[in-house]
Amino acid sequence: MTRWWHDEAIYQIYPRSFQDSDGDGVGDLEGIRRRLPHIAELGVGAIWLSPIFLSPMRDYGYDIADYRAIDPLFGDMEDFDRLLEETHAQGLKLLLDFVPNHTSDEHEWFKESAKSRENPRRDWYIWKDPAPDGGPPNNWQSNFGGSAWEWDEATGQYYYHAFLKSQPDLNWRNPAVRSAMLDHLRFWLDKGVDGFRVDVIWHLIKDAQFRDNPPNPDWHPGRPDIDRYLQTHSADQPEVHGVIAEMRAVIDAYPGRLLIGEIYLPIERLVTYYGEAGEGVHLPFNFQLLSAAWEPQHLAALIDEYEEAVPGHGWPNWVLSNHDQPRIAARVGEAQAKVAAMLLLTLRGTPTLYYGDEIGIGQVEIPADRIHDPWAKQEPDTSFNRDKARTPMQWSEAEHAGFSTQEPWLPLTDDRAGRNVAALARDNSSILCLYRALLGLRRQEEALRTGSYRLLCADESVLAYERCTAESRIGVVLNMTDRPAEIVLPDRFGGAEVLFGILPGADRPSGDGRLSVRPGDGIILRGKAGEGS
Numbered sequence: 001m002t003r004w005w006h007d008e009a010i011y012q013i014y015p016r017s018f019q020d021s022d023g024d025g026v027g028d029l030e031g032i033r034r035r036l037p038h039i040a041e042l043g044v045g046a047i048w049l050s051p052i053f054l055s056p057m058r059d060y061g062y063d064i065a066d067y068r069a070i071d072p073l074f075g076d077m078e079d080f081d082r083l084l085e086e087t088h089a090q091g092l093k094l095l096l097d098f099v100p101n102h103t104s105d106e107h108e109w110f111k112e113s114a115k116s117r118e119n120p121r122r123d124w125y126i127w128k129d130p131a132p133d134g135g136p137p138n139n140w141q142s143n144f145g146g147s148a149w150e151w152d153e154a155t156g157q158y159y160y161h162a163f164l165k166s167q168p169d170l171n172w173r174n175p176a177v178r179s180a181m182l183d184h185l186r187f188w189l190d191k192g193v194d195g196f197r198v199d200v201i202w203h204l205i206k207d208a209q210f211r212d213n214p215p216n217p218d219w220h221p222g223r224p225d226i227d228r229y230l231q232t233h234s235a236d237q238p239e240v241h242g243v244i245a246e247m248r249a250v251i252d253a254y255p256g257r258l259l260i261g262e263i264y265l266p267i268e269r270l271v272t273y274y275g276e277a278g279e280g281v282h283l284p285f286n287f288q289l290l291s292a293a294w295e296p297q298h299l300a301a302l303i304d305e306y307e308e309a310v311p312g313h314g315w316p317n318w319v320l321s322n323h324d325q326p327r328i329a330a331r332v333g334e335a336q337a338k339v340a341a342m343l344l345l346t347l348r349g350t351p352t353l354y355y356g357d358e359i360g361i362g363q364v365e366i367p368a369d370r371i372h373d374p375w376a377k378q379e380p381d382t383s384f385n386r387d388k389a390r391t392p393m394q395w396s397e398a399e400h401a402g403f404s405t406q407e408p409w410l411p412l413t414d415d416r417a418g419r420n421v422a423a424l425a426r427d428n429s430s431i432l433c434l435y436r437a438l439l440g441l442r443r444q445e446e447a448l449r450t451g452s453y454r455l456l457c458a459d460e461s462v463l464a465y466e467r468c469t470a471e472s473r474i475g476v477v478l479n480m481t482d483r484p485a486e487i488v489l490p491d492r493f494g495g496a497e498v499l500f501g502i503l504p505g506a507d508r509p510s511g512d513g514r515l516s517v518r519p520g521d522g523i524i525l526r527g528k529a530g531e532g533s
């Protein structure tokens with residue numbers, strides 16, 4: 001059985017922001033193709049593209065009008081075929097974003113569905129009569145604010161949308177919807193794509209009775225509307241696992257394909273999405289690092305909790321940033337972004353890197369008149385804006401950082417003169433060189449890929465753990481503060497060789513395992529294999 005993702009890292013590209021090739025200030029498929037050498041040199045094994053399909057772009061591609069067409073903004077099917085072919089020629093896999101929970105309101109199915117109550121596509125979406133008072137059928141909230149129900153005057157019913165009102169939810173209880181959507185998967189699999197990241201997979205099935213969600217005791221004004229109620233009935237329903245098993249069966253009919261689920265749930269719920277062996281997603285995205293406090297003891301506990309929760313047939317995974325969350329460097333700062341890279345690339349499981357993190361893009365301020373994110377426009381908290389994590393990749397000292405010949409759709413960073421691939425590639429101590437070196441080390445060291453994980457120590461400053469196979473033992477020591485720290489490692493790391501350090505010239509541990517770790521340093525050690533456990 002091919003399980004390439006046990007060995008490889010995944011690289012997420014937000015296509016609008018990777019490389020513009022036609023001078024409209026927005027990235028495209030041809031731009032991605034031209035930048036494949038960067039991705040191959042970085043040392044990841046797969047690319048995941050955020051949506052590239054025909055879309056009115058109200059939610060920047062997560063509102064799809066045609067699942068089998070490329071949006072002209074990004075190119076055409078010829079561009080896609082060429083990109084896929086060259087990605088494979090570089091030895092890389094290509095994953096697409098599948099958005100099955102909702103379509104755009106401009107999708108033909110929805111246009112039909114909205115025509116009349118008798119339309120054959122009516123039941124493809126979720127239509128309900130008003131409550132007795134004429135209001136929405138229940139208290140469910142949109143993730144982007146306000147009621148999740150939109151009144152349709154023409155047919156006298158409400159339709160449900162978990163996100164924007166221009167993103168009506170499909171009715172996955174309807175077998176015709178399932179079969180049409182699974183056919184879309186086959187269309188891309190037949191073309192040769194290597195798998196999918198499935199958008200909001202835990203949302204697909206809703207409570208059959210559409211009961212009200214219970215109030216969230218922790219909600220207070222100022223917090224998003226979506227948090228007013230617990231999502232007890234609107235998501236994470238038992239029947240969703242049957243739908244996922246059907247998707248998995250489609251995927252498994254093609255060798256070596258990967259199914260990832262986007263799931264924001266507590267660990268104990270998250271791991272249920274591994275399903276029974278062979279029936280769940282291969283990787284339910286593990287988003288804990290996206291919001292975890294940057295504190296060694298806290299991280300140690302969450303890693304242990306996750307390690308214990310992943311079922312025997314499941315494979316772990318870790319995500320540091322994505323297009324919906326503040327970037328890692330914006331959260332933990334420049335020095336700790338390097339430590340975070342070492343954490344991501346040495347934990348057990350498939351790492352997902354987010355484009356731009358390898359050059360340490362940090363906080364970018366978006367002027368009010370350049371806000372694109374439709375969610376940010378609806379949130380009471382004005383600091384919230386997903387655009388901050390979606391700014392263009394920075395390639396060189398050229399104008400517009402080599403991203404485009406025109407003003408890009410979102411601003412670049414103020415420090416782009418030095419924060420770009422060309423400049424950082426010339427500096428051995430840069431975050432870019434660190435990412436390359438760590439991905440290289442991961443390729444060399446079986447223990448970093450498939451070895452077991454065990455915590456060595458966690459105090460106020462340092463997190464240390466080991467990764468072991470029968471032949472090899474590797475220790476990872478991370479100083480998560482800006483203070484020097486000292487730790488004592490077990491005997492099996494006494495006098496251990498330093499394989500790699502974030503800062504040059506790290507000391508070896510002494511014979512009795514004492515090790516000084518400079519602020520912001522991360523050290524990888526070769527311990528004595530086999531003995532002591």
Ligand code: TEU
Nearest residue numbers: 059062099143163199200264323324325
């Ligand atoms: O995001 C799903 C989603 O619900 C996130 O907004 C999540 O709730 C939040 O980040 C948790 O803090 C996916 C896509 O990634 C996002 O870009 C889309 O806007 C959304 O689905 C709708 O398709």
